[in-house]
Amino acid sequence: MELADRAVGFLLTFTSLSIFTYYTFWVIILPFVDSDNFIHNYFLPQEYAILIPVCAGVVLLSLLCIFIGLVLLKSKKKKA
Amino acid sequence: MKHVLKLLSLLVVISALWIGLLQASIIPQSHTWLLPIYFIVSLGCYGLLMVGVGLMRFPTCPEEALLLQQDIAEAKDFLKQKGVDVGSD
Numbered sequence: 001m002e003l004a005d006r007a008v009g010f011l012l013t014f015t016s017l018s019i020f021t022y023y024t025f026w027v028i029i030l031p032f033v034d035s036d037n038f039i040h041n042y043f044l045p046q047e048y049a050i051l052i053p054v055c056a057g058v059v060l061l062s063l064l065c066i067f068i069g070l071v072l073l074k075s076k077k078k079k080a
Numbered sequence: 081m082k083h084v085l086k087l088l089s090l091l092v093v094i095s096a097l098w099i100g101l102l103q104a105s106i107i108p109q110s111h112t113w114l115l116p117i118y119f120i121v122s123l124g125c126y127g128l129l130m131v132g133v134g135l136m137r138f139p140t141c142p143e144e145a146l147l148l149q150q151d152i153a154e155a156k157d158f159l160k161q162k163g164v165d166v167g168s169d
Contacts, residue, residue, distance in 0.1 A: 009138075017129065028118070
C-alpha cells in the first residue's frame with residue numbers, strides 16, 4: 001500500500017535529518033561552546049563522536065562480507 | 081575503468097585539501113582531524129535522505145494498474161480459448 005511506503009519514507013527522512021543535525025552539532029558547534037554550558041549534558045563526550053560511526057562502519061562491512069560469503073556458499077552447494 | 085579513475089582522482093584531491101588544511105592551521109587542528117569522518121557520516125545521511133524522499137514521492141498510477149488487470153484477464157480468456165492452460169487461479 002502506498003501509505004505504508006510513504007510512512008517508511010517519512011521515517012527514513014526524519015531519521016537521516018535528525019542524525020545529520022545531531023552529528024553536526026556534536027562535531028562542529030560543540031567545541032566552540034564553553035565547557036560549563038548546559039547544552040553539554042545533552043551530548044555524549046567527544047570521543048564517542050568518532051567511536052560510534054567507526055563501529056557502525058565496521059559492523060556494516062562485516063555484515064556485507066557475511067552476506068556475500070553465505071550467498072557464495074549457497075551457490076556452491078547448489079552446483080555440487 | 082575510467083569511472084574508477086575519476087573517483088580516485090577526486091579522492092586524491094580531497095585528501096590533498098585536507099592535508100593542506102592541517103598544515104595551514106586556519107581551523108584548530110582538533111577540528112580538522114574530525115572532518116573526514118564528518119563528511120562520510122553526512123554522505124551516508126544524504127543517501128538515506130534521497131531514499132526516503134524517493135519513497136515518499138513514488139507514483140502509483142492507479143488507472144494504469146486497472147488497465148493492466150483488464151489486459152491480464154483478456155489475455156487469460158484468449159489463451160483458454162486456444163487451449164493453453166494458464167491456470168494461476
